[in-house]
Amino acid sequence: MRKIALSRSLIYFLEEIEYSEAGLSADPDASSLAPAFQDALMDWETLFKKERLGRRNVVRAEALVAVRNERIDATTVQFGALARAAAPELLDRCFNIAPGKFIRRNLRKQCETTKTVIVPEIAKLAPEHPCKSFGGQLDALADGAVTALDDRAKAMGNRHSSANDVLEWKEGVNALRTTTYAELLKIAVAKGLPKSWVESFFRQSDGDTESDPDTESPPSTPNP
Numbered sequence: 001m002r003k004i005a006l007s008r009s010l011i012y013f014l015e016e017i018e019y020s021e022a023g024l025s026a027d028p029d030a031s032s033l034a035p036a037f038q039d040a041l042m043d044w045e046t047l048f049k050k051e052r053l054g055r056r057n058v059v060r061a062e063a064l065v066a067v068r069n070e071r072i073d074a075t076t077v078q079f080g081a082l083a084r085a086a087a088p089e090l091l092d093r094c095f096n097i098a099p100g101k102f103i104r105r106n107l108r109k110q111c112e113t114t115k116t117v118i119v120p121e122i123a124k125l126a127p128e129h130p131c132k133s134f135g136g137q138l139d140a141l142a143d144g145a146v147t148a149l150d151d152r153a154k155a156m157g158n159r160h161s162s163a164n165d166v167l168e169w170k171e172g173v174n175a176l177r178t179t180t181y182a183e184l185l186k187i188a189v190a191k192g193l194p195k196s197w198v199e200s201f202f203r204q205s206d207g208d209t210e211s212d213p214d215t216e217s218p219p220s221t222p223n224p
Contacts, residue, residue: 003174010048010166013173016203017041020177023201029187030201033180040173047162047169054159061152065107068148072111072141073103079118079134086130094118108149111142177202 004016021037024030080099083091094117095102103110119142122135184198 003177004170006167006170006174008170010044010051013170014041014044014048016177017044017173019203020180020201024180027201029191029193030184033183036176036180040169040176043169047166050162051159051166054155054162057155058152058159061148061155064148065145065152068141068145069107072107072114072138072145075134075137075141076103076110076114076118079131079138082134083131087125090121090125090131093121107145111146114138114142 004013017037017040021034021041024034024037077099080091080095080102083094091099102113105113119135119139122131122138125132125135181198181202184201185195187193188195188198
């Protein structure tokens with residue numbers, strides 16, 4: 001019997017344990033071993049939903065970061081263009097590099113600089129200044145982008161935790177298959193059944209499973 005490669009998908013593992021559970025349940029000599037596989041199937045449902053939710057949340061969080069990044073970049077460039085035309089000295093106080101280069105910085109760093117340098121400089125302007133309205137816009141956009149970054153980090157952390165749960169479950173399935181194989185070998189010896197009977201409860205390997213040397217061959221049948 002061979003262990004399933006841990007790189008295999010949850011769906012692949014599902015099919016393997018479904019196969020074994022159905023076979024074990026159908027054979028009166030092996031049916032007592034089926035409940036453990038039924039438990040694994042129930043755990044699979046929970047894990048699959050958790051993994052799918054984790055992937056979904058990461059994808060959505062990445063989309064939110066991208067959209068908010070684009071929005072603050074566009075607004076920053078607009079502000080820079082207006083400041084260059086209306087108040088060059090303001091541009092110099094807000095940026096130590098061209099706005100087009102500034103927006104290519106790390107997004108979190110960009111937001112921090114926006115809130116600690118650009119927004120305070122705009123706040124000093126007179127109410128009628130043409131650049132005044134950009135202060136509130138950039139402040140809100142920076143807050144939104146930072147929130148999106150934080151949410152993405154949280155989603156990725158949750159997904160990592162889910163991936164670890166899946167790995168541990170897969171390892172448990174392989175351990176279950178190994179112990180079940182050993183139990184079936186004992187039954188086969190006791191009842192005089194061939195090795196092919198034991199093998200029938202496991203799908204045939206398609207070439208990317210891992211060998212388990214401890215369960216490759218059944219014990220010798222003692223002479224009567």
